[in-house]
Amino acid sequence: MKILSLNQIRKADQYCMDYESISSTQLMERAAKGCFDWIIHHHQYFKLKKIPFIVLAGNGNNGGDGLFLSKMLHLYGASVFVYEMNISNHFSNDFLIQKNKILEHKINLKTIHEGDQFPFFNQDSYLIDAIFGIGFNREMNPYWKSFFDYINETKFKAIISIDIPSGLFLEKKHENFEGIIKATHTLSFQAPKLCFLLPNYADYVGKWYLINIGWNNDFLNKIKTQNYYIDHQLVLSIYKKKKRRKFSHKGDYGHGTIIGGRFGMIGSVALASSASFRTGIGKLSVYIPSCGYQIIQSVLPEAIVHTDVKDNWISNIVISHNNINAIGIGVGMGVHPQTVYAVESFFLNLLKINKKIPIVIDADAINILSSQSKLLELLPKEAIITPHPKEFQRLFGSWKNDYEKLLILKKMSIKYKIFIVLKGAHSVISTPNGDQYFNSTGNTGMATAGSGDVLTGIIMSLLSQGYSSKESCIMGVYLHGLAGDIASKKLSKEAIIANDIIKNIGEAYLKIKV
Structure with missing residues (x-):
């Protein structure tokens, strides 16, 4: 299995959309559906009814994944509380589409702005981290670093990061490890990320799982890389x-x-x-x-x-x-x-x-x-x-x-x-x-x-x-x-x-x- 760069991941997504004639919104919803299926498989229905989900959604496509996942959990009968993390004033189109769906279903939605008092989180909740995606590569300001530390210090039932723990760089080296969500589980799309396999990042990634979102195998076979995951x-x-032959002996x-x-x-x-x-x-x-x-x-x-x-x-x-x-x-x-x-x-x-x-x-x-x-x-x-x-x-x-x-x-x-x-x-x-x-x-x-x-x-x-x-x-x-x-x-x-x-x-x- 190939380990891809950020640019290659984006090309694989685009090829998938072009090949299947689907929109970026449909691909996003497919990814979120895969995360939903994983959660359902790992947690029995009666637990979903009893344990609330807190979803932290950024303004980009990773946040859009989290919003569609929130809608699916809500329709399944779980108690869902969504927080829009207004870290920047830029909103992706797919995020806005999913936000409108959240509002249509009247799911609990609040916005956290920089400088706001940190909200009280129920420790008996599952936290869904959908703040930043794989494209994040910059240092955060002190407020958001402190907010992430607050998340890490709160003893949730589990912290489930979508695609990659927020604050973790996909390719850029970290000078320090401040301001990174410490996930207990990471649900990543299609291919492992190199940082998941390195000792310095183990405390942040937790147990990671691959969600199949239908990348085209012919396209993947053509991609050149020097990093592989042995499967x-x-x-x-x-x-x-080296299959053994019937008429062989020890010398063979x-x-x-x-x-x-x-x-x-x-x-x-x-x-x-x-x-x-x-x-x-x-x-x-x-x-x-x-x-x-x-x-x-x-x-x-x-x-x-x-x-x-x-x-x-x-x-x-x-x-x-x-x-x-x-x-x-x-x-x-x-x-x-x-x-x-x-x-x-x-x-x-x-x-x-x-x-x-x-x-x-x-x-x-x-x-x-x-x-x-x-x-x-x-x-x-x-x-x-x-x-x-x-x-x-x-x-x-x-x-x-x-x-x-x-x-x-x-x-x-x-x-x-x-x-x-x-x-x-x-x-x-x-x-x-x-x-x-x-x-x-x-x-x-x-x-x-x-x-x-x-x-x-x-x-x-x-x-x-x-x-x-x-x-x-x-x-x-x-x-x-x-x-x-x-x-x-x-x-x-x-x-x-x-x-x-x-x-x-x-x-x-x-x-x-x-």
Whole structure:
């Protein structure tokens, strides 16, 4: 799913109106009807009869959405109080059309002017925020900032923002976050907004949902963008390319290698390896310090185990490249001086061999890269690194805001011709051509020890099976997050451990196939 700019959103709206021969008013009412349907679906009828709605409507088209929604709620039997926010003297035509309909139905309507005393709001109400739309990009004066703060401080049953929380910029960076409505739910039209996927904005967007307003798919397919939201349809299209054949054998599904572990951290290798098998790899070798031999043989009898000459850390990575289809390196490895030297030698040797072996680099291998920055130049093209934010910062420096972070992410993936999976809520994949993909699955319960090791094993397994680096990243983060979502529904977010993610990879596959 494409993430569009403001200009592209407006073009998509216009094309929809032209293609279907409908007016802007009709498109507005379609959008508001979608919001109404969402509210009805999420709140039973008897609750709508009992809980009042307060609608704050600006003078533009976003306010028009709110006014038509108000009329629908009123006709449905809900108690509705509408406040026209007279922030400017400019009124859109569609707003005026909807205002006349409100007056015709004698719905409670009051106007708030700048300088007015703030009205008393019933805390047992749902607040509908339809003040500003996606085109808002300016600072507000102190009165309206204070009014928005007053809204945020009032303990409503819920605050539902239409399309985007009022005061939030769609594209412009915020110097500060004063004067933004803190929504509990955001009902956005057709496509996700980039700011919804960034950590700095989470407290303002709340839970967000997409309302289909009928954009034309042929037009959307022609729009060029570098930002994408990973959805089921995209992952299914990737999965279908590697459908299993009846007369196949384990050799058809790849032979991968996990390199990592140190004394006290062999579990990281066990998690990554187990995730690899659950994701469908045919054969798996592990390279670990000698202290981990019995552990891996006991917990993962399917794996082929190779050990370093050192008991407690890796000192010299000795693997055969001839029959290996992909490599995962770094989990639980540590940064012992001999390990650092072993990793340096490993990357040098990769350059010398004729065979291109896909690789995913995680954890301490990333930490070694950050301390030995010259190694970045040695990474094979289309290598995958999977840092969490602190590891990413150690590698490439700090940033002032989320937009600058995305810019650094893009620059580094282009510069080194690698894929970077920046882990977190809505993990973002940056590609060597500058495209960025934001994940749609996952939950806070996955913020637990070993979750990253599981992701490394999943991605390495997909690489081994012949998926490209790009496909492995996209499908890997989606599958990982989906398995975590399934686990959270069974156990609760608080109870998830990394092994629970692994146990639900199979069920995640079944959901992808649907």
